[in-house]
Amino acid sequence: MNDQREQLLTRVRKALEVPAEKPAGHHDQASEPRIAGKHAATEWLPLVGPSFEERLALYAKNAKELTADFRFIQGGIPALVAELQEIAKTEGWTGVATHAGELTEAAAGALGLPVVRTECGYDVDALEKCSAGITACEALVAQTGSVLVTSRSSGGRALSVLPPHHVVVARREQIVADMTEAYALLASRYSESGYPSMISFISGPSRTGDIERILVLGAHGPKRLTVLCI
Amino acid sequence: MSTTPAAAEFKKEAAVITRDLRHRAVIRGALKKYEVVRDDKKARFQNWQQARYLASDIKWDAVNHLDTYLAEFAKNLEARGGKVHWASDAAQAREIILGIVKEKNAKAIVKSKVMTGEEIHINEALEEAGYEVVESDLGEYICQLRKEAPYHFVFPAMHLTRGEISQTFTKELGSAPTNSPEELTMIARRVLREKYIKADIGISGANFAIAETGMISITENEGNARLTCALPKTHIALMGIEKLLPKLSDLALFLPMLGTAGCGQLLTGYNTMYGGPKQPGEADGPEEFHVVLLDNRRTxxxxxxxxxxxxxxxxxxxxxNVCPIYKNIGGHTYGTTYQGPIGSVITPHLRNLQEFKHLVFCSSLCGxxxxxxxxxxxxxxxxxxSRRDAIAEKAVWWERLTFKACAVIFNHAWVFSLGEKLGRIGQIFHPLIKNTPLDPARAWTASRELPKVAPQTFREWWSHRK
Known part of the structure; x- marks a missing residue:
């Protein structure tokens, strides 16, 4: 194995000895001159307003476009529980799955349904049969309407993708402006202690356009994504 | 003449499919939807052009320090319990993957989309060794059932109508015929769910690899890669060595750019980074995580x-998606793993310039x-x-002769005007042989009309004008 590694790296190094200039023959070079001195992605990616209200409004707009159900709830945990009970009743849930956490435990516990917990290992068939997976998240990204989950914050890898309905419970402080801020948050949380083995930006329910480019929800993962934010 | 078998096949298929109006309508329809959403997302960027410059700079740096970043990536991933394999060519990569599959005594393998897998023909190798491999991306699954290569490396089943997909499902899965894309998707969902739960090994690709943290990043919409990397006990990721990015935070730029350019989504449904197998204290995930780095002449x-x-x-x-050639000849005609303009650029390098030079000539150079x-x-x-290189390497005698003749004609006014006169006389008799084997202009007249030679040339008019 070490031989193969050395062979490959030697070929790479040898190839890099050939001097190569970056092609400058682009015809748009003249019409779109490069703006010097700005090198941060934030300068060019979609704009996000500075205030909390602007970020909240942008998140709500993007989530709606992604066909996610985003609800900003006043009234703390009791209101969140009431909202979730309503959803469970309307959809006729028979069981849920969740993981340890202040919001997740309060929410799942109040439903009066069988609960599968994932943090200490679980049966895949049992998880697959749950009506919904209830998870926490690392952050909500206003710029893209995404939910940022990790294997550490959201009960592992499968919980947020195997049950047909994924419910995210979050606090308003968790809304971040953009992708850059989301990665900065991950770095501040994990760059010292070690990153979780899975980090995922979830943008809307599972979807496919593979048949005539027509959007169908619930290709393999959840058919519905609900974000409850207090 | 130096027509290779690949070129002959390409010409034959292109001639048929460019006349297929149904094919053209299906492709135009699919790509029109793409254009609308892509332009909408591009417009949301504060400055798309500047974002391109930045993305290009980061990638250029990554490619020019590839040795450093590959070593850093491997070191960081191994520190987290991942195993890194180095494959010089397709045969080595297949050997490595087959070795892992055999060692795990695997029975069922589930795969999420991996173009490098098409490049090294991993499915054929695994099936030959007696393993069941199931593609989990819906488009790839449809192609697998039809025993076809992907038509497009992002939209593999773009060339099929719902009716054709329904027929395939009825034939292969025994499902009831349906006209609804939703029902068709649900049929595949039911079949594939069982496969994930049963599979011992999940094989995926990678859209990016991060040197700084030893992670791979997978971009998808369906959640099939999420499941492929969550449930099986072993996860194997196969990727080309060029996928490296220096920093994790580079993805803040690259994920939205890939989504926007690729399918008109600011971010696709799932953009997931994997750094190693299940870590201590985590609920689930594979026990083993292997990354196979593939060269296969990328160097x-x-x-x-x-x-x-x-x-x-x-x-x-x-x-x-924007290429007039791709839109007319479609993805299968290329006969290569990577289609379209990028395929025509890289295939001669990854395989053979003389064998695939027809691809570099098959372009309108519209840019x-x-x-x-x-x-x-x-x-x-x-x-x-590549056109220049192909000719410099091996000139075609009749092309050289033709250009020499042209030089004579254009350098001598009297030869040129003689040619004009002959053309004027010749066109009177041309209908007698038009589109027959005797017609010297047959390549043109088979599908087009020849323009008429004017009764008087400009030079004749000029000299007679007094």
Missing amino acids: DLLASSEQRDALQCMRCGACL ACTEACPVKIDLHHHLLQ
């Missing part, structure tokens, strides 16, 4: 002083691909350079 492209930037490609497919590329690869100039 030949790296050694190209003019075309090194082609390794910046992140396979978004934007250049295919739409270069304009569409989110990492600013100089695609259409590279096609021109």
Whole structure:
């Protein structure tokens, strides 16, 4: 194995000895001159307003476009529980799955349904049969309407993708402006202690356009994504 | 003449499919929807052009320090319990993957989309060794059931109508015929769910690899890669060595650019980074995580002083979607793993210039691909350079003769005007032989009308004008 590694790296190094200039023959070079001195992605990616209200409004707009159900709830945990009970009743849930956490435990516990917990290992068939997976998240990204989950914050890898309905419970402080801020948050949380083995930006329910480019929800993962934010 | 079998096949198929109006309508319909959403998302960027410059710079740096970043990536991933394998060519990569599969005594393998897998024909190798391999991406699954290659490396089943897909499902899965894309998707969902739960091994690709943290990043919409990397006990990721990015935070730029250019989504449904197998204290995940780094002559492209930037490609497919050639001949005609303009640029390097030179000539050089590329690869100039190289390496005698004859004609006014006179007389008799084997202009007249030679040339008019 070490031989193969050395062979490959030697070929790479040898190839890099050939001097190569970056092609400058682009015809748009003249019409779109490069703006010097700005090198941060934030300068060019979609704009996000500075205030909390602007970020909240942008998140709500993007989530709606992604066909996610985003609800900003006043009234703390009791209101969140009431909202979730309503959803469970309307959809006729028979069981849920969740993981340890202040919001997740309060929410799942109040439903009066069988609960599968994932943090200490679980049966895949049992998880697959749950009506919904209830998870926490690392952050909500206003710029893209995404939910940022990790294997550490959201009960592992499968919980947020195997049950047909994924419910995210979050606090308003968790809304971040953009992708850059989301990665900065991950770095501040994990760059010292070690990153979780899975980090995922979830943008809307599972979807496919593979048949005539027509959007169908619930290709393999959840058919519905609900974000409850207090 | 030096027509290779690949070129002959290409010409034959292209001649048929360019006349297929149904095919053209299906492709135009699919790509129209893409254009609308892509332009909408591009417009949301504060400055798409500047974002392209930045993305191009980061990739250029990554490609030019590939040895450092590969070593850093491997070191960081191994520190987290991942195993890194180095494959010089397709045969080595197949051997490595088969070795893992055998060692795990696997029975069922589930795969999420991996173009490098098509490149090394991993499915055929696994099936030959007696393993069941199931593609889980819906489009790839449809192609697998039909025993077809993917038509497009982002939209594999773009060329099929719902009716054709329904027929395939009825034939292969025994499902009731249906006209609804939703029902068809649910049929596949039910079948594939069982496969995930049963599978011992999940094979995926990678859209990016991060040197700084030893992670791979997978971009998808369906959640099939999420499941492939969550449930099986072993996860194998196969990727080309050019996928490296220096920093984790680089993805803040690259994920939205890939989504926008690739399918008109600011971010696709799931953008997931994997750094190692299940870590202590985590609920689930594979016990083993293998990454296979594939060269397969990418280092030949790296050694190209003019075309090194082609390794910046992140396979978004934007250049295919705008290419007038792709839109007319479709994905299968190329006969290569990577289709469209980027395929025509890299295939001669990854395989053989003489065998695939017909691809570099098959371009209108309109530059739409270069304009569409989110990492600013100089695609259409590279096609021109490869044309020059192909001829320099091996000139075609009759082409050389033709150009010499042209030089004589254009350098001597009297020869030129003689040609005009002959053309004027010749066109009177042309209808007698038009589109028959005797017709010297048959390649043109088979599908087009010849323009009429004017009764008087400009020079004749000029000299008679007094």
